[in-house]
Amino acid sequence: MLAAARQLLVREGPGAITHQRVAQEAGVGRATAYRHWPQPDQLLLDAMGGADLPLFKDPSAPIRTWLHRQLRQMADELEVRAVAAMALTLAHSALWDPAIAHRQAESVRTIIERILVATRSAVASGELETEISAVDVAAMLVGPIVYRTTMQQGTVADDLIDRLLDSIGTWRD
Amino acid sequence: MLAAARQLLVREGPGAITHQRVAQEAGVGRATAYRHWPQPDQLLLDAMGGADLPLFKDPSAPIRTWLHRQLRQMADELEVRAVAAMALTLAHSALWDPAIAHRQAESVRTIIERILVATRSAVASGELETEISAVDVAAMLVGPIVYRTTMQQGTVADDLIDRLLDSIGTWRD
Known part of the structure; x- marks a missing residue:
């Protein structure tokens, strides 16, 4: 069931x-799933624990469009x-x-690494000019989206995503 | 004791x-405080519950300097x-x-209102030019700091605060 999740x-x-x-x-009865995870949170938590999340994976040019899509999905x-x-x-x-804690630190690090790969490729191709470190870029892109959805409990407009992307450097067409 | 906290x-x-x-x-013995709040989290939680936090209160010009100080303190x-x-x-x-949930929604709303008062005053004095809504400004300023300290578990350099302030509009001296 975990593999299926x-x-x-x-x-x-x-x-x-x-x-x-x-x-x-998983091809089992629903009662079986409920028996294994009486609390709904726990099911998702276990599923996320070992999963290689697709977020920010495999960047493609233009990076700005790709980053927008990743942030939209998040x-x-x-x-x-x-x-x-x-x-x-x-x-x-x-x-x-x-x-x-270990699992979460790893996932935070993975996001930073993937954002580093993406921004490096955008800088190399001349699409982006920036001096901001990947860890700061990650905080500036992901932080407002997490804050909006968890603390402000609101939705994220495409407009806000564009402003976040504007904030991490100078983009060229 | 709560009033003292x-x-x-x-x-x-x-x-x-x-x-x-x-x-x-509060002028009581430490054991009394421990008896009321066996868990350390709970003491702080109760104290924050009814407190009128000073963060983002009473803006003064120049607003950018003032905002930087508020974000530094946060x-x-x-x-x-x-x-x-x-x-x-x-x-x-x-x-x-x-x-x-009610208390938290109120505190999130208070931050937005205070940021609105501050940015309005900066726009009125010609210090700031921006078209970003206060709720987005709040997410763009506060979100990365919360994400950095809770999820990335790192410190916030003054440099990052400056980049966040740069991102919310065009500042003039």
């Missing part, structure tokens, strides 16, 4: 991780209240659970 | 909210691990506790 997660995103869909994908996912709840649960659990 | 919080910030300081301020507070933990606990508790 991860496949669903990579294919369709966190919104697809329900007991029903996971049971269906925002769409976090706008689903269950996903925002899961992100908060994960961050909160990391305070006292070393395994979750 | 809130006075401390407003005067010295969340870092000052320890059992010892609160007991001292970052300094969140860099204290207990404060970041409290912020995450508060956000997580809001998922299932309507009273905390």
Whole structure:
């Protein structure tokens, strides 16, 4: 069931991780899924734990368009209240659970590394001029989207994503 | 004791909210404070609940300098691990506790309103030119600082604060 949940997660995103869909994908009864994960949060948490999330993976030119698409997808996912709840649960659990803390640190590092690969390629092709470090770029792009969806509990307009992209350097066509 | 904790919080910030300081301020023994709040998180949470936090209050010109100071102070507070933990606990508790959710929504709204007052005054004086809404400005300024201190678990350089301020419009001297 866990493998099925991860496949669903990579294919369709966190919104697809329900007991029903996971049971269906794994070819077992729904009751079996409920028995393994009595709390809905835990199912998604376990699924995300070992999954290689597709976010910010494999950049393609033009990088600005690609980054916009990645941030749009992240925002769409976090706008689903269950996903925002899961992100908060994960961050909160990391305070006292070393395994979750390790997993979260790894995922934060992965985002920074992928953003580094993407911005480097944009700088190399002349599409982007920037002196901002990848860790700052990650905070400037991802931070406002996480804050909007979890703390302000609102949606992310494409307009805001454009402003975030504007803020990380000078883009050329 | 709660009143003492809130006075401390407003005067010295969340870092000052320890059992010892609160007991001292209230003129009671430390054991009494521990008896009321067996969990350290809860003491800070209660103290923050009713406090009128000074952050982003009473803007003064030049607004950019003032905003930088406010964001620096917010970052300094969140860099204290207990404060970041409290912020995450508060956000997580809001998922299932309507009273905390209400309190948190109010504090998010207060920040937006205060940022609106500050940016309006900067626009009126000709210091700032911007078309970005206050709710987006709040997400672009506060989001990266919260993300850096809670998720990336790093510190906020003044340099990053300057980049965030650059991102919300065009500043003039």
